[in-house]
Amino acid sequence: MTSIIDLSRRGFIVGTGATGLTIGILSACAPGKKDGGADTPQAELPEVNAWVHIGTDDVVTIRIARSEMGQGTLTGLAQMVAEELECDWDKVTTEYPTPGQNLARDRVWGDFLTGGSRGIRTSQDYVREGGAVARTMLVQAAANRWGVPAAECTAAKSVITHTPTGKTLRFGEVAEDAAALPVPTDIPLKDPSEWKLIGKPVKRLDTADKVTGKQVYTTDFKIDGMLNAAIMAAPMRGGTLKSFDASAVSSMPGVKHVVQVDDTAVAVVADTWWQAKTALDALPVEWQPGEGSDHSSAAFEANLDEGLTAKDAFLGNQVGDVDAAFAKAAKVIEARYNAPHQNHACMEPMNAIALWTADKCEVWCPTQNGESALAATAEAAELPIEQCEVYKQLLGGGFGRKGAPDYVAQAVKIAKQMPGTPVKLLWSREEDMQQGFYHPVTKALCQGALDADGNLLGLKIRISGQSILAGIMPQALADGIDYIVFQGLLPSGVNPQVEDQTLKYTFPTIKVDHAMRNPPVRPGFWRGVNANQNAIYLECFMDELAHAAGRDPLEFRLAHLKDSPKLAAVLQAVADKSGWGSDDGKSRGLCCFYSFGSYTAACAEVSVDENGKLKMHRIVAATDPGYGVNPQQIDAQVAGSFVYGLSAMLHEEITFEKGETQQKNFNTYTSMRIAEMPEVETLVMPSGGFWGGVGEPTIAVAPPAVLNAIFAATGKRIRQLPVRDQALR
Amino acid sequence: MATLKVNGKTVTVDVDDSTPLLWVLREQLGLTGTKYGCGIAECGACTVHVDGQAIRSCVYPVGALSGDEEITTIEGLSKDGSHPVQQAWVELDVPQCGYCQPGMIMAVAGLLNNKPDATDEDIDREITNICRCGTFARVRKGIHLAKTKKA
Numbered sequence: 001m002t003s004i005i006d007l008s009r010r011g012f013i014v015g016t017g018a019t020g021l022t023i024g025i026l027s028a029c030a031p032g033k034k035d036g037g038a039d040t041p042q043a044e045l046p047e048v049n050a051w052v053h054i055g056t057d058d059v060v061t062i063r064i065a066r067s068e069m070g071q072g073t074l075t076g077l078a079q080m081v082a083e084e085l086e087c088d089w090d091k092v093t094t095e096y097p098t099p100g101q102n103l104a105r106d107r108v109w110g111d112f113l114t115g116g117s118r119g120i121r122t123s124q125d126y127v128r129e130g131g132a133v134a135r136t137m138l139v140q141a142a143a144n145r146w147g148v149p150a151a152e153c154t155a156a157k158s159v160i161t162h163t164p165t166g167k168t169l170r171f172g173e174v175a176e177d178a179a180a181l182p183v184p185t186d187i188p189l190k191d192p193s194e195w196k197l198i199g200k201p202v203k204r205l206d207t208a209d210k211v212t213g214k215q216v217y218t219t220d221f222k223i224d225g226m227l228n229a230a231i232m233a234a235p236m237r238g239g240t241l242k243s244f245d246a247s248a249v250s251s252m253p254g255v256k257h258v259v260q261v262d263d264t265a266v267a268v269v270a271d272t273w274w275q276a277k278t279a280l281d282a283l284p285v286e287w288q289p290g291e292g293s294d295h296s297s298a299a300f301e302a303n304l305d306e307g308l309t310a311k312d313a314f315l316g317n318q319v320g321d322v323d324a325a326f327a328k329a330a331k332v333i334e335a336r337y338n339a340p341h342q343n344h345a346c347m348e349p350m351n352a353i354a355l356w357t358a359d360k361c362e363v364w365c366p367t368q369n370g371e372s373a374l375a376a377t378a379e380a381a382e383l384p385i386e387q388c389e390v391y392k393q394l395l396g397g398g399f400g401r402k403g404a405p406d407y408v409a410q411a412v413k414i415a416k417q418m419p420g421t422p423v424k425l426l427w428s429r430e431e432d433m434q435q436g437f438y439h440p441v442t443k444a445l446c447q448g449a450l451d452a453d454g455n456l457l458g459l460k461i462r463i464s465g466q467s468i469l470a471g472i473m474p475q476a477l478a479d480g481i482d483y484i485v486f487q488g489l490l491p492s493g494v495n496p497q498v499e500d501q502t503l504k505y506t507f508p509t510i511k512v513d514h515a516m517r518n519p520p521v522r523p524g525f526w527r528g529v530n531a532n533q534n535a536i537y538l539e540c541f542m543d544e545l546a547h548a549a550g551r552d553p554l555e556f557r558l559a560h561l562k563d564s565p566k567l568a569a570v571l572q573a574v575a576d577k578s579g580w581g582s583d584d585g586k587s588r589g590l591c592c593f594y595s596f597g598s599y600t601a602a603c604a605e606v607s608v609d610e611n612g613k614l615k616m617h618r619i620v621a622a623t624d625p626g627y628g629v630n631p632q633q634i635d636a637q638v639a640g641s642f643v644y645g646l647s648a649m650l651h652e653e654i655t656f657e658k659g660e661t662q663q664k665n666f667n668t669y670t671s672m673r674i675a676e677m678p679e680v681e682t683l684v685m686p687s688g689g690f691w692g693g694v695g696e697p698t699i700a701v702a703p704p705a706v707l708n709a710i711f712a713a714t715g716k717r718i719r720q721l722p723v724r725d726q727a728l729r
Numbered sequence: 730m731a732t733l734k735v736n737g738k739t740v741t742v743d744v745d746d747s748t749p750l751l752w753v754l755r756e757q758l759g760l761t762g763t764k765y766g767c768g769i770a771e772c773g774a775c776t777v778h779v780d781g782q783a784i785r786s787c788v789y790p791v792g793a794l795s796g797d798e799e800i801t802t803i804e805g806l807s808k809d810g811s812h813p814v815q816q817a818w819v820e821l822d823v824p825q826c827g828y829c830q831p832g833m834i835m836a837v838a839g840l841l842n843n844k845p846d847a848t849d850e851d852i853d854r855e856i857t858n859i860c861r862c863g864t865f866a867r868v869r870k871g872i873h874l875a876k877t878k879k880a
Binding site: 070072203204206207208209211212213214216217219228253272273344345348349394396397398426428429430632633639640641642644647665666667671672673674675677679680 | 756761803829862869
């Protein structure tokens with residue numbers, strides 16, 4: 001989940017002059033619509049502008065381009081439009097425009113990509129502007145009706161008032177007139193001090209249906225005549241489909257088709273998914289091993305270890321003469337850490353519905369990037385993009401996985417083999433575990449040079465391991481360098497794509513480099529991306545250095561944060577709130593990190609009993625994202641990101657043998673449960689003046705804080721992840 | 730062929746006896762609130778009640794039911810979302826993506842059926858559903874809040 005976009009694909013979308021679009025049954029399944037259908041208020045009146053539709057009943061429908069996957073972006077973006085629109089929040093609902101509509105309207109809604117914690121921060125300006133423009137047009141329409149200057153009118157709670165006379169008109173009464181007005185430009189936005197809705201802990205707009213089972217995900221969607229597909233791709237890396245015996249299952253209940261998908265997968269299509277899955281399990285299939293089919297995680301360890309001391313490496317950050325610093329050190333500290341492959345394991349497995357005919361292809365799917373899903377649809381459908389459409393549905397979790405449209409292309413390729421029949425493809429959990437875009441594997445060698453007084457003279461971090469960009473978008477490498485690998489460890493000014501991922505500590509000398517060692521495993525953007533492992537490498541090692549120097553870990557960190565008062569502030573805040581330094585017998589660990597444009601810190605309190613059993617009691621977290629649109633949802637994201645990060649730290653590891661994923665379901669790929677959940681206390685500290693991310697930045701700080709607290713409790717460093725069943729004492 | 734009593738209604742479905750209850754609910758009866766997450770009773774997304782007890786329907790063959798049991802799904806937990814657990818969930822904005830929440834809510838409602846005064850230890854022991862969004866902090870608060878509410 002980063003800012004990197006497939007530019008070739010984006011260019012393709014932008015460059016295609018599309019006309020005409022098919023809305024299909026979009027409105028029936030758009031978020032916020034309770035009954036849907038063609039005669040919703042949307043059909044009555046034209047939109048005020050691309051962002052806002054107002055019905056005669058005053059219901060305000062706000063268009064949301066980014067995807068909702070649980071992170072609350074839908075509500076946050078609606079708050080921002082509504083803030084400038086001055087509408088009644090109780091009458092706000094939302095809907096997704098389609099990628100096809102965006103294409104046809106010259107990308108009026110901008111970027112659909114929902115990743116890199118950018119849902120709000122990279123669209124905040126133009127969505128607020130969308131609300132302000134709509135308000136200006138509504139006010140102008142009312143002023144025209146009354147024959148008065150617009151400057152004499154104000155808008156609040158969906159009512160326009162002519163101040164001198166007290167006359168009022170509702171938004172719904174002038175929406176049609178407003179829509180016919182020319183679109184004004186250069187409308188000033190409110191100063192943050194005037195915000196009434198942004199920054200308030202309003203309730204989410206999408207909760208009610210999620211507690212009654214009424215919320216429709218793609219998997220719940222049914223179209224008349226629809227068939228269901230279960231799929232299995234080659235289980236070994238690089239494998240292809242050699243043969244399958246369809247006749248062995250074709251007479252099983254409900255089975256309609258057995259089809260090949262590309263040269264790598266086979267799918268059974270049946271009346272119900274359970275029938276399809278049952279037949280697929282019974283289908284005789286032979287696979288042809290290929291490049292990578294002999295991959296073994298255990299054997300690959302040697303490559304990673306070799307990279308830790310290899311001569312050649314890509315340079316990420318270098319300040320001063322680090323070797324000279326080490327040469328005059330009184331003490332040199334060294335530690336090796338690792339981070340394994342991990343799977344996203346969204347609760348909703350990959351799925352999509354496709355309907356293909358010779359002149360049209362429609363897809364319903366969860367996706368973090370509607371535009372790339374549309375491009376994948378067109379490519380798989382072998383149709384012009386103007387003849388394709390994607391209807392985005394609510395995601396049952398994304399975490400970066402649903403930015404890749406592999407499952408969308410599969411659904412289309414299956415549907416293409418049965419024209420006119422809608423097909424719903426649903427992956428089994430086993431397929432989801434085996435066909436991931438895995439959190440990349442890396443190791444780190446950390447070295448620090450201290451003088452006799454315990455001052456840090458130099459720091460070296462060598463990262464050895466996999467590059468996401470090299471694996472899935474090599475065109476984004478910069479002269480071979482993957483800057484994402486250096487998340488949170490970079491100097492400022494190195495690359496605009498990672499300017500929000502820089503190192504905030506100041507050290508006399510530093511060298512961070514990367515020996516790229518790529519296993520034949522498809523990597524991907526996993527919530528937090530490389531910040532997760534880099535925070536462990538940097539922040540656990542900072543703790544080691546502080547102890548080696550005989551200094552307090554808080555004081556030691558703050559001594560190197562003189563140039564970053566914002567990071568120092570969140571660190572100090574968690575230390576104060578948690579009672580750092582108090583004499584109460586609790587074992588505490590600290591971490592601070594800057595990523596995705598936000599300053600974050602955590603202080604964990606743990607205990608380890610005499611049998612070595614860990615209990616995480618409490619974590620105090622702090623984040624400064626610049627502006628906090630919805631503090632109660634920031635709190636939810638912080639606590640939720642901690643579960644994702646701590647679950648990975650404690651349990652999660654994907655390993656390969658003979659190219660095959662060894663963990664095939666949640667029985668062997670353990671996910672944290674409520675019993676392990678610490679109490680989380682979140683300090684939201686928006687200092688203003690910048691827009692940082694929320695969904696990802698805090699994930700990085702919980703694991704190092706806990707690992708450092710384990711050391712405080714036991715005197716033992718845990719450097720091999722996941723912690724799992726390692727002896728903590 | 731199996732006869733079931735689901736959310737108070739008796740229905741007959743034409744499926745193989747080995748078909749898990751989950752897929753009968755979703756594909757034969759159109760009750761899609763109950764979710765598929767793992768198929769091996771690990772994650773709890775498929776949790777429903779059989780005679781008031783929470784069970785994981787993805788491994789529960791429909792043939793194991795006699796037809797007399799009262800099966801309750803998320804759609805039948807209350808008529809209007811007014812079950813104490815649902816009220817608490819709305820009040821605290823518990824769900825994030827929401828996919829696991831029907832199962833989570835049914836598991837919690839099952840726990841409170843048996844233990845209206847469930848303690849944190851009861852929660853730790855009996856609520857073992859997976860939520861990848863990580864709603865656990867609010868789930869715990871929600872359980873304690875639900876204990877104070879009436880349907």
